[in-house]
Amino acid sequence: MSNITSAxxxxxxxxxxxxxHHESFxxxxxxxxxxxxxxxxxxxxxxxxxxxxMILSILFRLQLAWPDKEFPILEVFLGKWAEGGRIxxxxxxxxxxxxxxxxxxxxxxxxxxGTFANLLIPYQxxxxxxxSPFMNMLSYWFFFTACVVMISSFFVESGPASAGWTVYxxxxxxxxxxxxxxxGMSLWLTSMVLFIISQILGGTNYISTIxxxxxxxxxxxxxxxxxxxxxxxxxxxxxxxxxxVAAVVxxxxxxxxxxxxxxxxxxxxxxxxxxxGGSPVLFQHLFWFLGHPEVYIVLMPAxxxxxxxxxxxxxxxxxxxxxxxxxxxxxxxxxxxxxxxxMFVTGMNPFLGGVFMITTLIIAVPSAVKVFNYLATLWRxxxxxxxxxxxxxxxxxxxxxxxxxxxxxxxxALDINLHDxxxxxxxxxxxxxxxxxxxxLCGVYHWYPKLFGRMxxxxxxxxxxxxxxxxxxxxxxxxxxxxxxxxxxRYYAFTExxxxxxWISVNVFITWSAIIAGxxxxxxxxxxxxxxxxxxxxxxxxxxxxxxxxxxxxEHIHGxxxxxxxxxxxxxxxxxxxxHHEDFIPQTVPFSETxxxxxxxxxxxxxxxxxxxxxxxxxxxxxxEKETE
Amino acid sequence: xxxxxxYTQDKEQLTQQKAKRFNLWLGMIGMFMVFAALSSGFIVxxxxxxxxxxxxxxxxxxxxxxxxxxxxxxxxxxxxxxxxEMAFGRQKGLLAVTIALGIGFFMMQVHAWGILADRGVxxxxxxxxxxxxxxxxxxxxxxxxxGIVVLVRALIGRIRNIPQVSNVFRMGLxxxxxxxxxxxxxxxxxxxxxxxx
Numbered sequence: 001m002s003n004i005t006s007a008x009x010x011x012x013x014x015x016x017x018x019x020x021h022h023e024s025f026x027x028x029x030x031x032x033x034x035x036x037x038x039x040x041x042x043x044x045x046x047x048x049x050x051x052x053x054m055i056l057s058i059l060f061r062l063q064l065a066w067p068d069k070e071f072p073i074l075e076v077f078l079g080k081w082a083e084g085g086r087i088x089x090x091x092x093x094x095x096x097x098x099x100x101x102x103x104x105x106x107x108x109x110x111x112x113x114g115t116f117a118n119l120l121i122p123y124q125x126x127x128x129x130x131x132s133p134f135m136n137m138l139s140y141w142f143f144f145t146a147c148v149v150m151i152s153s154f155f156v157e158s159g160p161a162s163a164g165w166t167v168y169x170x171x172x173x174x175x176x177x178x179x180x181x182x183x184g185m186s187l188w189l190t191s192m193v194l195f196i197i198s199q200i201l202g203g204t205n206y207i208s209t210i211x212x213x214x215x216x217x218x219x220x221x222x223x224x225x226x227x228x229x230x231x232x233x234x235x236x237x238x239x240x241x242x243x244x245v246a247a248v249v250x251x252x253x254x255x256x257x258x259x260x261x262x263x264x265x266x267x268x269x270x271x272x273x274x275x276x277g278g279s280p281v282l283f284q285h286l287f288w289f290l291g292h293p294e295v296y297i298v299l300m301p302a303x304x305x306x307x308x309x310x311x312x313x314x315x316x317x318x319x320x321x322x323x324x325x326x327x328x329x330x331x332x333x334x335x336x337x338x339x340x341x342x343m344f345v346t347g348m349n350p351f352l353g354g355v356f357m358i359t360t361l362i363i364a365v366p367s368a369v370k371v372f373n374y375l376a377t378l379w380r381x382x383x384x385x386x387x388x389x390x391x392x393x394x395x396x397x398x399x400x401x402x403x404x405x406x407x408x409x410x411x412x413a414l415d416i417n418l419h420d421x422x423x424x425x426x427x428x429x430x431x432x433x434x435x436x437x438x439x440x441l442c443g444v445y446h447w448y449p450k451l452f453g454r455m456x457x458x459x460x461x462x463x464x465x466x467x468x469x470x471x472x473x474x475x476x477x478x479x480x481x482x483x484x485x486x487x488x489x490r491y492y493a494f495t496e497x498x499x500x501x502x503w504i505s506v507n508v509f510i511t512w513s514a515i516i517a518g519x520x521x522x523x524x525x526x527x528x529x530x531x532x533x534x535x536x537x538x539x540x541x542x543x544x545x546x547x548x549x550x551x552x553x554x555e556h557i558h559g560x561x562x563x564x565x566x567x568x569x570x571x572x573x574x575x576x577x578x579x580h581h582e583d584f585i586p587q588t589v590p591f592s593e594t595x596x597x598x599x600x601x602x603x604x605x606x607x608x609x610x611x612x613x614x615x616x617x618x619x620x621x622x623x624x625e626k627e628t629e
Numbered sequence: 630x631x632x633x634x635x636y637t638q639d640k641e642q643l644t645q646q647k648a649k650r651f652n653l654w655l656g657m658i659g660m661f662m663v664f665a666a667l668s669s670g671f672i673v674x675x676x677x678x679x680x681x682x683x684x685x686x687x688x689x690x691x692x693x694x695x696x697x698x699x700x701x702x703x704x705x706x707x708x709x710x711x712x713x714e715m716a717f718g719r720q721k722g723l724l725a726v727t728i729a730l731g732i733g734f735f736m737m738q739v740h741a742w743g744i745l746a747d748r749g750v751x752x753x754x755x756x757x758x759x760x761x762x763x764x765x766x767x768x769x770x771x772x773x774x775x776g777i778v779v780l781v782r783a784l785i786g787r788i789r790n791i792p793q794v795s796n797v798f799r800m801g802l803x804x805x806x807x808x809x810x811x812x813x814x815x816x817x818x819x820x821x822x823x824x825x826x
Contacts, residue, residue, distance in 0.1 A: 205652060257753060
């Protein structure tokens with residue numbers, strides 16, 4: 001019995017001193033278990049990885065624009081990978097592979113979900129922290145280790161993995177096939193296993209926190225759309241990432257033990273390899289069962305963040321809140337039954353291809369619902385063009401322009417032509433790459449005051465937006481035409497084919513655009529890191545937003561709220577409600593304090609509340625009419 | 630006022646424990662998905678030709694290991710019951726038995742691998758359906774190792790006399806995970822049995 005009382009006493013001690021923890025440098029900044037610090041760790045690591053992957057893309061763009069030109073400076077930095085000042089073919093493949101891997105997984109999955117799920121789930125739901133802060137810390141450190149392992153592959157003799165970010169066997173499985181399938185590939189696989197562990201640890205925490213730790217009054221239908229998006233993203237991740245583990249484990253054994261899960265009948269450099277009976281298409285099935293949901297893991301948080309930002313900065317309730325949620329649920333569900341559209345040209349039965357085509361095209365429905373809702377929210381809004389708002393609108397733009405081409409590539413007949421061309425590169429860089437990174441940047445600009453207690457510089461934000469927005473279109477839009485003409489992706493020496501030579505001028509244009517857009521990111525980095533110390537101090541609720549995170553003090557404290565956790569009384573989108581003296585009503589304000597703006601449907605059928613409201617109106621309405629007279 | 634504050638704080642802690650337990654459920658979904666993926670991989674591969682398939686009768690050692698893990702689930706259940714009843718001696722003993730049975734299960738699986746290998750059903754195999762037997766059992770054993778670590782942690786907690794709330798909480802998590810591993814094995818075994826010809 002004494003044990004029980006001591007445990008109770010312990011819990012009071014522990015929770016009684018929120019904000020007064022004696023933390024060392026290590027527990028506060030490094031092995032922190034606080035969700036706010038972990039969010040910052042994810043964000044800064046994500047930004048560093050993004051810059052790294054962006055530099056890789058500029059390197060391979062140089063090769064594509066000036067295939068015959070020498071850049072001696074490259075040899076200084078890259079040594080044997082750029083002998084004579086020209087990127088060598090194997091390194092080109094490594095650049096493409098690692099650019100894709102880092103951007104998809106390390107930046108837009110971990111950097112995006114990791115940052116905003118950690119920051120916003122406890123904040124917007126009214127929780128002191130995540131369900132398991134320890135697991136949350138582990139999640140970050142697994143991610144960090146995965147980053148280190150991935151980058152370390154640049155420092156091994158045989159170079160990083162080069163088989164494309166999808167690492168299809170047999171190329172990825174036979175170390176002899178290309179130098180990138182040696183140690184670099186092993187490091188890639190190790191890194192991905194660590195990464196997946198990180199995602200599962202993080203994701204289970206997000207789901208569990210959302211389901212179990214909402215504050216009083218925070219029913220599902222009062223949750224902000226950010227939370228809905230992060231919730232569904234985590235669920236999709238939980239079901240799909242383990243499948244990649246299975247695929248990767250089999251690949252590891254094929255590579256290093258000599259099993260034949262994916263390999264069969266191979267002759268490499270005149271030598272017959274002992275593998276027999278395996279099926280490389282099996283890997284593609286397993287890979288894309290993760291790979292396609294992964295696209296939505298990347299995109300959905302961006303959809304959630306922008307919903308919030310667009311509503312707040314249009315000073316209007318989000319249009320079709322329920323439809324937004326249902327379309328997210330629709331996208332999440334459909335994401336699991338479309339993976340075959342990546343495999344139309346693998347010799348798939350055309351009937352099965354037809355099934356995958358139909359499920360794929362159905363995704364246009366929830367996607368269109370979201371687009372129309374965004375536009376309807378903006379329509380006649382009292383728009384504030386903050387940098388975050390611009391990035392949110394940019395996201396909508398990319399989501400439309402990239403989404404439209406999805407109708408073409410999702411079609412099993414058209415895909416025969418378009419498969420593995422620059423059309424695909426254009427499509428996914430707009431709809432998934434640019435849209436998601438704009439969602440992420442929108443989130444950074446909007447929640448920066450909450451992350452660091454300071455404001456980012458607006459002018460630099462505008463500069464950053466316009467350079468990036470125009471740059472992204474100038475980079476990716478021309479690629480559609482290259483793809484239609486049949487220029488294949490991942491080709492190093494495409495000028496060997498006379499029909500593609502004419503595209504060099506376009507490639508030069510794209511590369512210059514990429515360099516300018518890349519330089520635009522310096523404005524962001526300067527702004528981001530500079531404002532941590534020198535930004536204007538933020539007020540508690542700088543955007544006039546309704547959600548709970550803006551009721552916490554600007555200075556971060558352990559446990560988020562100094563006193564009791566606030567109770568939620570209304571949905572998060574009461575902006576510009578007629579009859580109220582301000583253009584926003586935070587979720588914590590009870591209806592009893594906003595009698596002048598309450599509407600019958602606010603009470604969700606509570607007759608007692610409706611009666612009180614009617615009585616108040618009878619007593620007050622004539623008076624207000626008199627005043628106006 | 631203080632009582633009220635303590636009440637809310639206890640409630641917050643209770644919510645967090647519930648959430649942590651829920652984390653384990655989600656983790657188990659994730660683990661199950663790995664095996665679901667392997668199962669579908671197995672089916673897709675095996676249907677690739679008539680020369681594919683397990684094509685051997687699974688060794689009896691798997692029956693014995695199944696018995697071991699079922700018994701260990703029972704002892705785990707009893708250990709958890711003992712923990713709730715604060716019969717700490719009994720709890721320690723039963724936990725130790727569970728751990729021993731878990732190690733026995735591990736050894737029996739490895740023994741089964743030996744029997745298969747003697748028959749020529751080896752891991753590096755041009756009929757990868759047979760390699761899949763090793764993948765399924767091996768991946769499961771990796772989880773068993775994790776399960777044993779969790780059990781040992783619960784035992785250490787008991788020996789160090791941690792507070793009863795924590796003790797019951799740890800035992801709850803450990804037994805949930807251990808039962809899951811038993812059920813997972815039965816799923817794998819039945820799946821392999823159904824496909825053994």
